[in-house]
Amino acid sequence: GAGVSQSPSNKVTEKGKDVELRCDPISGHTALYWYRQSLGQGLEFLIxxxxxxAPDKSGLPSDRFSAERTGGSVSTLTIQRTQQEDSAVYLCASSPTGSGANVLTFGAGSRLTVL
Amino acid sequence: TQLLEQSPQFLSIQEGENLTVYCNSSSVFSSLQWYRQEPGEGPVLLVTVVTGGEVKKLKRLTFQFGDARKDSSLHITAAQPGDTGLYLCAGSAASGSRLTFGEGTQLTVNP
Known part of the structure; x- marks a missing residue:
């Protein structure tokens, strides 16, 4: 696709429920990143x-968080037994890999609210 | 863990003023990037600097990478309301590794 697509754009859930967030990266981008952003704050690396x-999954905050990527394309971030502190915007980015600096293209994010 | 500290955290200025945002770390980065983020959107890359001492200009924006590759600055000349947004610096220890982001500087330019 032309850009990174994330769904849903907004998700409101009750504490204890599981949620799945989806990311469609730019076609051909081999690297994919998940970050979490609290209101007006910087980005916290997840995976x-x-x-x-996943050579680096050190940012996942607990074992309630997991992510997978299939076919070198779509990725799903799953949060089990959601807690209120999980409320944040979850951003996905993709990048073509090779020599040189990373150039990340971000999606618009999935805003998660846990009641 | 590599940390990037940005300052100031908030900045509110009048149209036409100049400003500088700083990004500092005790770690060395192979590259450093600046992003701008508007509400409801993901960050958008403005520039990448890879060489110590490098200066890049993008219209009214000037980016500098410190000689030791531990710090960077973003200078905006004659700020305009359209410059309003969250400015984020991000560093990478090596090609292909994670980007570590600073906490961001929320800039508001008032007409």
Whole structure:
């Protein structure tokens, strides 16, 4: 696609429910990143995919968080038994990999509100 | 863990004024980037600097990477209301590794 697409754009859920957030990266981008952003704050790294593997998942805050990527394309971030502190905007970005600096293109994010 | 500290956290100025935003770390980065984010959208890349001492200009924006590759600054000349947004610096320790983001500087330019 022309850009990074994320869905849903907004999700309101009750505490204890599971949620799935989806990211469609730019076609051909091999690297995919998930970040979390609290209101007006910087971005907190969650996980990084290179193809379908995740060489760096050190940012996942607890075992309630998991992510997968299939076919080197779409990625899903799953949060189980959501808590109120999980409320944030979840941003996905993709990047073509190779030599040189990372150039990330971000989606518009999925805003999660846990009541 | 590599940390990036941005200052100031908030900045409110009048149209036409100049401003500088700083991004500092005790760690060395192979590259450093600046992003701008508007409400309801993801960050958009403004510039990437990779060489210590490098200066890049993008219209009224001037970006500098410190000689030791530990810090960077963003200078805006004659700010305009359209410059309003959250400015984020981000550093990478190596190509292909995670980007570490600063907390951001929320800039408001008043007409």
């Amino acid at each position: 990084y995919f290179q193809g379908n593997s």
